[in-house]
Amino acid sequence: MALRGNLRDFTITQLLNLINLARKTGTLVVEGPSETARVSFRDGKLAYAQVGQEDNSLASVLNKTKKLSSGYYKSIQQRGAHISDKELGLLLINAGYLSQEDILTSLQQYFSDIIQRLFTWVEGFFHFDNEMNPPEDRICVRLDLENLIIEGSRQMREWEQLQDEIPSLEMALKFTDRPGTNLRNINLSVEEWRVVSYINPRNSMRQIASATKMNDLEIRRIVYGLLQAGLVEVVRAEGAQPPVPTARVFQTEDKEEQKSLVNRLINRIRSL
Amino acid sequence: MQTVKMVVTGPFSAGKTEFIRSVSEIDVVSTERKISSSSEKSVKEATTVAMDFGRITVDDDLVLYLFGTPGQRRFDFMWEILSEGMLGFIVLVDSTRPETFREARSILETFRAYAPTPYVVAANKQDMKDAWEVEDMRHALRLDSKVKMVPCTATDRDAVKAILLELLYSILSEMENGEK
Numbered sequence: 001m002a003l004r005g006n007l008r009d010f011t012i013t014q015l016l017n018l019i020n021l022a023r024k025t026g027t028l029v030v031e032g033p034s035e036t037a038r039v040s041f042r043d044g045k046l047a048y049a050q051v052g053q054e055d056n057s058l059a060s061v062l063n064k065t066k067k068l069s070s071g072y073y074k075s076i077q078q079r080g081a082h083i084s085d086k087e088l089g090l091l092l093i094n095a096g097y098l099s100q101e102d103i104l105t106s107l108q109q110y111f112s113d114i115i116q117r118l119f120t121w122v123e124g125f126f127h128f129d130n131e132m133n134p135p136e137d138r139i140c141v142r143l144d145l146e147n148l149i150i151e152g153s154r155q156m157r158e159w160e161q162l163q164d165e166i167p168s169l170e171m172a173l174k175f176t177d178r179p180g181t182n183l184r185n186i187n188l189s190v191e192e193w194r195v196v197s198y199i200n201p202r203n204s205m206r207q208i209a210s211a212t213k214m215n216d217l218e219i220r221r222i223v224y225g226l227l228q229a230g231l232v233e234v235v236r237a238e239g240a241q242p243p244v245p246t247a248r249v250f251q252t253e254d255k256e257e258q259k260s261l262v263n264r265l266i267n268r269i270r271s272l
Numbered sequence: 273m274q275t276v277k278m279v280v281t282g283p284f285s286a287g288k289t290e291f292i293r294s295v296s297e298i299d300v301v302s303t304e305r306k307i308s309s310s311s312e313k314s315v316k317e318a319t320t321v322a323m324d325f326g327r328i329t330v331d332d333d334l335v336l337y338l339f340g341t342p343g344q345r346r347f348d349f350m351w352e353i354l355s356e357g358m359l360g361f362i363v364l365v366d367s368t369r370p371e372t373f374r375e376a377r378s379i380l381e382t383f384r385a386y387a388p389t390p391y392v393v394a395a396n397k398q399d400m401k402d403a404w405e406v407e408d409m410r411h412a413l414r415l416d417s418k419v420k421m422v423p424c425t426a427t428d429r430d431a432v433k434a435i436l437l438e439l440l441y442s443i444l445s446e447m448e449n450g451e452k
Contacts, residue, residue, distance in 0.1 A: 164375065164377075171381075176416075233416055249358065251274050262359075262440055265334070269440065270433070272295055272429065
């Protein structure tokens with residue numbers, strides 16, 4: 001049976017679990033909201049990962065994991081572009097610059113980070129290609145999936161909890177009227193400050209997420225922290241179109257009649 | 273004949289059926305089914321898996337319907353349907369089960385997003401010795417001080433009446449504020 005579907009119905013964590021248990025070899029292709037990820041496995045272990053058009057050459061990975069200075073990285077990019085990752089790796093090891101363990105650890109960290117990013121993808125088509133292998137010129141690793149699966153499960157629980165706390169991103173935020181609270185004395189991260197700068201009953205959380213380039217999980221995580229600290233509260237966005245009910249509350253549009261109706265209800269309930 | 277409706281919502285076993293039963297002039301229409309999950313079994317023996325439905329006839333021209341939402345999360349697809357055209361809603365919270373407070377808050381936020389109608393939060397089972405104080409529950413539920421939170425015992429008709437009246441007062445107040 002072809003392993004294909006949508007992340008709406010089958011999460012990344014569940015996919016990793018299946019690949020691990022079935023000891024699959026091949027590549028999982030996931031079409032995310034704005035880019036495609038390719039994650040390769042051999043006998044159920046993570047071998048390689050790539051997202052979109054990111055430069056994931058060995059030089060770039062070592063630079064990102066701070067094992068290779070920016071200077072050397074630029075130099076390799078300019079003068080060593082024709083060298084494959086395997087050749088570069090051997091050169092660096094033979095030069096005593098890095099050990100084999102350094103290189104493999106960096107690659108494992110980079111590939112794990114890609115998987116972590118995939119955990120935030122909740123929508124997108126995926127399929128598993130048994131015939132697709134990692135690019136020939138790339139170094140593969142052999143990383144057990146169990147820890148990644150545990151981390152994925154934890155994130156999924158966090159996602160469910162955050163969705164419970166903040167079910168709708170169409171609502172807006174406003175600062176609470178707590179006397180004695182001075183936002184300037186509170187330590188917020190850079191991301192939290194960016195969100196705070198957009199807090200205004202006219203801006204829905206979805207709009208704030210879009211402006212700060214955050215995904216649903218990230219914006220919920222930050223807003224949850226601000227809610228827990230009592231700094232903000234959730235309100236209906238000003239100027240937002242209220243949901244159009246398909247059924248009217250009152251059969252009459254006359255305001256006086258509507259009020260009369262409510263008064264009749266009050267009198268009736270009192271008499272029960 | 274004019275009909276209006278209110279929705280009574282809240283986590284599983286918060287007391288929604290009893291709440292409606294206390295004031296409904298008809299037997300609350302609910303479907304009893306065997307408990308399907310063991311965690312629900314430990315809470316109560318019988319549970320409703322369809323909507324609760326009660327009625328209060330005001331006069332020849334006006335009837336109030338009370339709809340209770342299914343308590344289990346797996347029936348939450350019904351919530352939006354039930355919220356259409358509602359006058360307002362009541363969120364019932366079991367004061368003796370703080371483990372349900374988070375879910376109660378989630379339900380409240382979900383309904384707030386559905387419709388900008390007034391609502392009241394009712395702290396039920398206040399007659400039980402393990403019941404949390406209402407103000408403590410307000411903090412636990414992170415309710416703004418402007419939100420009406422009222423103590424309740426769903427089997428006490430007067431207490432249920434008081435909650436329905438609070439909701440109606442809120443509705444009237446909003447209408448009057450809307451005219452200014």
